[in-house]
Amino acid sequence: MISPNNQIVFENVSKFYGEILGVNRVNLSLPPGVTSLVGPNGSGKTTLMNLMTGLVQPTQGKVSVLGLTPDQPEELFRYIGYCAQFDSFPKGVTGYEFINSFLRLRGLSSQDANRLTWEAIERVGMTEAARRKVAGYSKGMRQRMRLAQALAHHPTVLVLDEPLNGLDPMARSESIALFEALGKQGMHVIVSSHVLHEVDKISDQVVLMSFGYVVAEGQISGVRSEVKEHPMQILVRCSRPSMLASRLFAQDHVVEAKLHTDGAGLLVRTHDADSFYKLLSQIVQDKEDDFKLEAVAPADDDVNSVYQYLIGSGGGTV
Amino acid sequence: MSVPAQKPVTQQAVNTRPVQLWVAQILAILRIELKKNLMKKRNIWIYLLAFGPVVVIALHVLLGSSDPGGLSEDTNILADIFQLFYLRLAIFFGCMILFTWLYRGEVVEKSLHYYFLAPVRREILIIGKFLAGAITATFIFGLAFFCCFGLMYAHYGRAGMAFVFSGPGLGQLFAYLGVTALACLGYGSVFLALSLIIKNPILPGAAVLLWETFHAVLPSLLQKFSVMFYLKQLCPVSLLPDDGLSLFIVITEPVSPWLAVPGLLCLCAAILIFACFRIRRTEISYLAD
Numbered sequence: 051m052i053s054p055n056n057q058i059v060f061e062n063v064s065k066f067y068g069e070i071l072g073v074n075r076v077n078l079s080l081p082p083g084v085t086s087l088v089g090p091n092g093s094g095k096t097t098l099m100n101l102m103t104g105l106v107q108p109t110q111g112k113v114s115v116l117g118l119t120p121d122q123p124e125e126l127f128r129y130i131g132y133c134a135q136f137d138s139f140p141k142g143v144t145g146y147e148f149i150n151s152f153l154r155l156r157g158l159s160s161q162d163a164n165r166l167t168w169e170a171i172e173r174v175g176m177t178e179a180a181r182r183k184v185a186g187y188s189k190g191m192r193q194r195m196r197l198a199q200a201l202a203h204h205p206t207v208l209v210l211d212e213p214l215n216g217l218d219p220m221a222r223s224e225s226i227a228l229f230e231a232l233g234k235q236g237m238h239v240i241v242s243s244h245v246l247h248e249v250d251k252i253s254d255q256v257v258l259m260s261f262g263y264v265v266a267e268g269q270i271s272g273v274r275s276e277v278k279e280h281p282m283q284i285l286v287r288c289s290r291p292s293m294l295a296s297r298l299f300a301q302d303h304v305v306e307a308k309l310h311t312d313g314a315g316l317l318v319r320t321h322d323a324d325s326f327y328k329l330l331s332q333i334v335q336d337k338e339d340d341f342k343l344e345a346v347a348p349a350d351d352d353v354n355s356v357y358q359y360l361i362g363s364g365g366g367t368v
Numbered sequence: 369m370s371v372p373a374q375k376p377v378t379q380q381a382v383n384t385r386p387v388q389l390w391v392a393q394i395l396a397i398l399r400i401e402l403k404k405n406l407m408k409k410r411n412i413w414i415y416l417l418a419f420g421p422v423v424v425i426a427l428h429v430l431l432g433s434s435d436p437g438g439l440s441e442d443t444n445i446l447a448d449i450f451q452l453f454y455l456r457l458a459i460f461f462g463c464m465i466l467f468t469w470l471y472r473g474e475v476v477e478k479s480l481h482y483y484f485l486a487p488v489r490r491e492i493l494i495i496g497k498f499l500a501g502a503i504t505a506t507f508i509f510g511l512a513f514f515c516c517f518g519l520m521y522a523h524y525g526r527a528g529m530a531f532v533f534s535g536p537g538l539g540q541l542f543a544y545l546g547v548t549a550l551a552c553l554g555y556g557s558v559f560l561a562l563s564l565i566i567k568n569p570i571l572p573g574a575a576v577l578l579w580e581t582f583h584a585v586l587p588s589l590l591q592k593f594s595v596m597f598y599l600k601q602l603c604p605v606s607l608l609p610d611d612g613l614s615l616f617i618v619i620t621e622p623v624s625p626w627l628a629v630p631g632l633l634c635l636c637a638a639i640l641i642f643a644c645f646r647i648r649r650t651e652i653s654y655l656a657d
């Protein structure tokens with residue numbers, strides 16, 4: 051049994067920004083390993099991360115990280131490294147100064163800070179550019195430097211808000227490998243992303259968010275099958291709906307296909323949006339069918355379509 | 369990106385005694401902030417305000433006579449420059465520019481969260497930033513007034529030397545520099561605290577300026593909540609109320625320096641304690657922009 055002090059715990063946490071909902075009634079208990087927070091824009095990922103790191107305070111409820119709360123900054127922030135979503139730096143610093151000055155702030159001696167600074171810079175492959183001003187870095191370089199800053203003091207909880215943004219494919223796969231390795235070492239690595247497939251392979255658990263609510267949570271396989279159990283409605287507007295319907299009935303993931311009342315569309319209910327989208331694109335490419343597709347969209351705005359949006363690689367459009 | 373084994377730094381190398389840790393952290397904040405304060409482009413106004421009178425006095429020295437009879441007149445001119453220009457305008461506005469930006473600047477440049485994510489008490493952050501501002505302001509204005517003083521008496525040659533080193537000159541210089549430092553502490557704390565409450569310091573700044581200028585007409589209890597109330601009693605040379613400015617320099621209730629200095633420091637401490645409470649409740653909101 052893992053002791054509760056090893057976890058990041060949200061107890062009935064709500065955060066309102068005035069009238070605006072940030073997150074609502076979140077109950078979570080995150081063990082070590084890689085955790086992905088996944089959700090569309092404005093779903094509350096950053097809010098959850100800011101709550102974890104004390105940058106915002108809950109309107110209601112309690113947050114604790116490894117048994118510590120943000121009221122104990124001298125303790126808590128030794129264990130936390132947070133690479134925020136915001137791409138900003140103190141003015142006029144070089145990459146080296148940026149990391150070094152905040153290490154000194156931790157009370158480290160100048161030698162220790164120097165050693166840890168170079169270690170972090172090497173780790174993200176920024177040694178050459180370290181003495182240059184941050185203002186002259188590319189987006190990806192700034193992202194890496196901020197990652198280095200979050201890592202430099204060897205935190206046990208690493209919180210990364212959209213860390214893959216702006217990285218080239220090479221740096222992307224290197225970062226993913228780094229997160230996975232850190233998670234395997236027993237660290238908490240919390241990563242946020244808009245789409246699950248970006249991070250699903252390395253995630254030990256996922257938290258799906260929508261409109262400020264946690265809509266699903268747990269190990270990736272569990273969340274996937276939970277989603278599969280809920281069929282999803284998709285509205286297809288096209289030139290030959292009845293032809294499409296006949297093709298669809300041959301598929302066992304399709305539960306229902308209904309002609310739209312105006313005759314120019316088909317309402318489809320399916321367990322597997324991915325396969326459905328694949329089939330649809332095959333039909334479209336197949337010239338013989340003389341099939342014209344006008345629009346495809348999730349027909350209901352409920353949690354299911356959000357699941358599908360998050361889980362499916364098509365993202366709701368073909 | 370390589371993955372060496374993670375060993376938490378948390379146990380290693382971090383000072384354990386809290387006071388030691390706080391001192392190390394304040395020094396680290398000073399290192400970051402002093403460099404920023406002294407080099408920042410927008411602080412050019414502070415230098416202009418501070419060194420403007422130096423240029424004026426240099427002209428006065430070049431064009432005026434060096435008749436020793438003018439020495440006491442120049443001592444009064446210097447007192448005028450200090451009280452009417454430095455205390456009431458230059459240090460006031462200099463501190464407004466400098467201290468409001470200590471906090472607002474971090475919000476505008478979106479770098480405050482780096483401080484908030486360090487294992488530093490927010491109170492320590494406020495104290496460190498405040499000290500950095502106070503050192504910067506005292507250094508700039510102290511140096512500028514030192515130049516004024518030096519220029520003013522140097523051109524009297526021997527008579528000037530005698531006034532400074534055998535007469536009251538040196539004592540006056542130290543008193544002026546002391547008042548400068550106190551002014552920077554006093555106004556600094558006011559503006560630092562204001563910047564934590566209000567985004568744009570112009571209006572409250574104007575209110576503070578009015579308060580400080582006309583505090584003499586307030587009831588005596590309220591006067592004690594003004595920085596100028598303490599400062600003007602500490603100035604070594606009092607102004608002659610011979611011009612239209614008598615309202616500004618009237619002393620309603622004299623207080624000895626032994627009360628004025630601790631009084632000002634208490635006022636300053638009270639304002640800083642308020643600022644500390646305030647910063648503890650502060651949230652980072654620019655992240656959502």
Ligand SMILES: Nc1ncnc2c1ncn2[C@@H]1O[C@H](COP(=O)(O)OP(=O)(O)OP(=O)(O)O)[C@@H](O)[C@H]1O
Pocket residue numbers: 067070071072073089090091092093094095096097098135244652653654655656
């Ligand atoms: N400082 C703030 N003031 C007002 N509303 C805010 C603030 N920060 C966040 N919000 C609101 O809270 C909700 C959640 O925002 P949050 O930034 O947590 O979403 P997110 O999942 O991180 O989105 P994104 O993918 O765009 O980064 C949004 O509706 C947002 O408008």
Ligand SMILES: [Mg+2]
Pocket residue numbers: 095096097135211
């Ligand atoms: Mg976000």
